[in-house]
Amino acid sequence: MSNTTTLPAVKIDRRQFLATTGGFLLAFTLEGGNKAANAAGAAPTVNAWVKISTDESITILIGGSELGQGAYSGLAQVAAEELMVDWAQVRAEPAPAAQSWVTGGSSNIRAHAQPLRVASAAAREMLIAAGAATWNVPPSTCIARQGKVINTITNDSLTFGSLATLAASMPVPANPPLVPASEYRLVGTPVKRTDIPAKTNGSAIYGIDVTVPGMLFAAVKHCPSVGGTVKSVRTATGSRAVVNLGNAIAAVSTTTEAARSAVSNVPVIWNIPSSAAGVDTALYITQAKQMMVNGPALVAEQQGDVTTAFQTAAKTLEMTYTLPYLAHACMEVLCCTVSVSPTGCDVWAPTQAPGWVLGTVMALTNMPASSINVHPTLMGGGLGRKIEQDYIAQAVKVAMAAGKPVKLTWSREEDMANDQYRPFALARVRVALDAQGNIKGWANRIVSPSILFQRGWIPGNVVDTQSTEGGTGLAYNFGSRLTEYVRHPGTVPVGFWRSVGHSINAFVVESAIDEVALATNTDPLMLRQRLLANDPRSLNVLNEAAKLGGWGTSLPAGHARGIAFAASFNSIVAEVAEVSHPAAGTIRVHKVAVAIDCGSAINPDSVEAQMQGGIFHGLSAALWGEVKFTNGVASARNFSNYRVLLMREAPVVSVKIIQSGAPIGGVGEPGVPPIAPAVANAYAKLTRTRVRTLPFFPGSGMSDG
């Protein structure tokens, strides 16, 4: 048996014996594995764990996080396939934090399915070898089926659990045969996700639901201004403890509500720096406009002779787009539970980065990693916000000060006003056209704060690829291209928001392409088809979306379609949005047709869900999402002034999954980038008004229903 796709080599790193439960555990490391993902530093990154226990349980330990994207279930599908067991037989649990990876970049499955596949196949081969040794027959006469090893000559069988101890002593095969795709029973099928039943009856435990015996509750209040700190604070009535957290205070009490009441009554004087007056989005935009002209610009990508293309152009176009800061607004606010004693620390957190949590706790407690247990919980959405460590560090400090286990929960208001926001951006696209209207040169300059520079992860003279992704490496044939980056010095904390730079740059690029189509009197689909003529995979995705969306077919009066295309996280996506404009200040998005080529889909039902979710998330942001700052104070407070899509506003999304056989791509994020431009392009077609500044409808809110 062999797998037809070329995939990274997997090296078996080590195996461990399970002294407590009996059985064996295989730990696999991807060759040249991503050491950067392991913040704790001490232990090697392990890409896949498979545990076969004597009690017949099969467990895979996953270093990534389950945010609702179905990664745990998808990876369990892969393991069950190779282990030749029923779908219900494999459980997925978080791996130890020291060997975890950061869940970001839609990477859980695309980076980790293959190591897990090899690990599972190796475990299966070791179980077969153990069975063969027991019967004293060649392993080639034995097969694994439904949790048993079967002797095909005698039809005798032994369960995995009964063979687990012996299997652990068998040689670990370096190159175990993999189930060929043509024989898949589970991979590629829409199996029911294992995490869903608990999410329908209240039994699923999210970070906010963690309960520890003797636990107290904490609430937090941050300095309202970016950069502000606590000048002085006194204890308050009704509170067991008040903790100075530097830029915030926390109060501890017997319920979350009592803690909130206490924290709001704590007499605190803030030290607001004079620089806070400069933390102002209107000022930032003015600065960004000057920087657009004056730079300094760093070259992110350059191909061909752009200068000549513009010098010899028959016509040039220039468009500038503006995108706002965005909040994550996860349904589950930030929260963390900590129990600390002189000898150890337990942390329960909804986190996309358990390894970083370990590092945070080690630094604050001065305890070794071996004394710290990180328990990643289910997450009520992560969206990139739960990579961060601010709420973790706060909970550790509060638990240490309180001397008791503490669950710290942010209010919605604190969550929205103290986010690490999707950066704002200004982008100017210049396009050089020849006399026939063909694009000969493309120049895009992006001015935006740098996530990586702000954290000290890159020096100031380096392009932040998080800011330019989706603006570079485009599949389009522009003849020549130049993409530049100017780092805006804004001090508003910025972070990773679902699809990161792609959420900005797809809007810029795909709006600009549409503007070229309009200026050259070309059908927007046809223009993209021409630009993708040499990229059959991209062209196919574009055409499938157009077909699914009925591009070119008749529409109800007052409706129009827009199309957009964007590749991200190794997947290629195109979307067609059908919109109407029932009244000023409104858009109704009726339908969205999306085609995605993610190489192959482990669970097509999860891919469909992620496309729907990404589109709805991106649509909320496009229509209404915006956080402004005045004197360093964020405008967003709650859903009352940070509107998101409701069911009655949600389009019907139809999904075409293209399984091209290319290496597997991400699905959690790639649905997001094309929706804003697809809607803007439809809106421009319908109203002849080009929206170059997002959101469409700033200042929108929601009220209680």
Added chain:
Amino acid sequence: MISLNVNGKNYSVNVDPGTKMLWVLRDILQLTGTKYGCGIEICGACTILLDGEAQKSCDMDVSEGVGRKITTIEGLSPTGTHPLQKAWIEEQVPQCGYCQSGMIMKAAALLQQNPNPSDSDIDGEIDNICVCGTYQRIRAAIHLAAKG
């Protein structure tokens, strides 16, 4: 002391009458299936049934629950097999799942009043927020549950 009947069980809780029902359920009775989302009665993650009617619990004084029949997601069906729960699994509705307790409770109240709702009935009634964007499947699951 405040006396409450939650999911058919009687409780006495020693809280101020103005304490919000949500936090009594979550922090004192440890019925954590009911979720905090916004605290201002917009998102609906905290939806419970009060004498069979949907009620957001985040801004509701616990005293308002006295003498009423309170149902949380944990009590919707003792075995987790309410038609809506089965439909939620069949349609694979939840992604992160955080809002789904409130969604199911809201849908349960809808089906009690309107056993066979149209799309627009559903859209009109279900105004809870789902940031994952599971709306399309929620609608399908309500229709499936309505069919029985």
